[in-house]
Amino acid sequence: MVPARPEFLRLARVTAAGLAGRLGFSYDEIEDLRLAIDELCFGLTGPTGRHGTVELVYTVGASSLEVAGQGRFLEDIIPIGLTDLSRVILSALVDEHQLTSGPEGPRFRLVKRRHSDAPVSGD
Amino acid sequence: MATDRESLKATFVEFARTRDVALRDQLVGAHMGLAAYLARRFANRGQPLEDLTQVAALGLLKAVERFDPSLNIEFSTYATTTIVGELKRYLRDKGWAVRAPRRMQELYLSLSRVVDALGQELGRSPTIAELAAEIEASEEDVLEALEAGQAYRFASLDAPRGDGEGDSVGESMGAEDEELARAEQRAILTPMLDQLPLRQRQIVHLRFFEGLTQSEIARRLGISQMQVSRLLTRSVAQMRAVANPTAEDG
Numbered sequence: 315m316v317p318a319r320p321e322f323l324r325l326a327r328v329t330a331a332g333l334a335g336r337l338g339f340s341y342d343e344i345e346d347l348r349l350a351i352d353e354l355c356f357g358l359t360g361p362t363g364r365h366g367t368v369e370l371v372y373t374v375g376a377s378s379l380e381v382a383g384q385g386r387f388l389e390d391i392i393p394i395g396l397t398d399l400s401r402v403i404l405s406a407l408v409d410e411h412q413l414t415s416g417p418e419g420p421r422f423r424l425v426k427r428r429h430s431d432a433p434v435s436g437d
Numbered sequence: 438m439a440t441d442r443e444s445l446k447a448t449f450v451e452f453a454r455t456r457d458v459a460l461r462d463q464l465v466g467a468h469m470g471l472a473a474y475l476a477r478r479f480a481n482r483g484q485p486l487e488d489l490t491q492v493a494a495l496g497l498l499k500a501v502e503r504f505d506p507s508l509n510i511e512f513s514t515y516a517t518t519t520i521v522g523e524l525k526r527y528l529r530d531k532g533w534a535v536r537a538p539r540r541m542q543e544l545y546l547s548l549s550r551v552v553d554a555l556g557q558e559l560g561r562s563p564t565i566a567e568l569a570a571e572i573e574a575s576e577e578d579v580l581e582a583l584e585a586g587q588a589y590r591f592a593s594l595d596a597p598r599g600d601g602e603g604d605s606v607g608e609s610m611g612a613e614d615e616e617l618a619r620a621e622q623r624a625i626l627t628p629m630l631d632q633l634p635l636r637q638r639q640i641v642h643l644r645f646f647e648g649l650t651q652s653e654i655a656r657r658l659g660i661s662q663m664q665v666s667r668l669l670t671r672s673v674a675q676m677r678a679v680a681n682p683t684a685e686d687g
Binding site: 324327328330331334335336338339340341342343344345346349352353399401402403406 | 552562563576581647650
């Protein structure tokens with residue numbers, strides 16, 4: 315759970331890249347992941363952040379990574395949705411993506427699967 | 438010491454009365470140590486100490502000019518607030534455009550050479566582990582360096598367009614523009630794409646419409662993958678700015 319500000323959401327990117335690296339994602343795939351997280355975080359908090367928090371949940375699969383973010387903001391915000399631009403970008407970058415308004419606040423979710431045939435590092 | 442303080446106090450009173458620039462400079466000079474001390478406390482946040490010291494000195498100058506010696510507060514207390522305020526504002530304005538530590542900059546540069554070479558050797562995009570082995574760094578360092586590269590990207594977002602980014606590979610790509618006519622996406626993106634320099638338009642098109650990977654785009658355009666990555670990130674941010682013109686007041 316981090317403050318809903320760009321400098322903290324940078325951590326979302328770093329963490330995702332770290333996990334993806336461990337899963338043997340290729341450099342290409344990790345770059346895609348970074349851009350996708352940027353895009354969804356932007357959708358959630360805008361360029362300057364919001365008052366409130368974002369709870370991030372990372373789910374590691376055998377060859378996939380899911381990142382979910384639940385925003386809880388103090389201010390009322392205009393219903394959140396993806397712009398057409400974001401949709402085009404995200405569908406090129408990740409396998410699944412969503413940005414929706416939930417009862418607690420807006421949330422996003424993305425799934426990136428490993429497609430490369432590189433060896434998986436680590437144990 | 439007490440006499441020093443007394444004489445400084447007298448100088449402040451004198452300056453308040455006369456607004457004599459020589460007195461002002463004398464007062465600034467007498468407190469430069471405070472400014473330098475505060476600047477050092479804000480070091481290690483990505484900005485060079487010299488710059489911070491200048492900002493602090495400017496804050497000090499403002500403090501000297503605004504200080505009212507008839508109020509019963511110490512100048513150092515008053516000045517600290519002003520100087521810290523200036524430093525914070527400066528760092529905030531710099532925002533994301535922080536400079537990465539030198540070691541990370543160097544790692545990033547090594548990586549930019551290795552990503553393409555290794556990719557060609559392997560016939561696929563390398564993994565982080567492979568990159569780390571190649572430049573003899575830890576995987577964490579590789580990830581951190583790539584993130585540092587991200588910081589440069591954000592640094593360039595202030596200049597959204599017309600930055601002269603290459604038309605050099607332009608001619609060979611002319612024919613591809615026909616294919617851009619996938620009606621739906623074109624309708625959405627054309628106004629935003631139009632804002633981008635030619636090379637960025639090509640990269641956005643190849644990545645998001647043609648589905649090429651960054652390394653494939655790099656090969657096709659004859660530039661490095663790091664360049665593709667940076668131009669792509671910049672393009673997305675620029676298109677976003679066009680799509681959300683009022684987003685800044687959020």
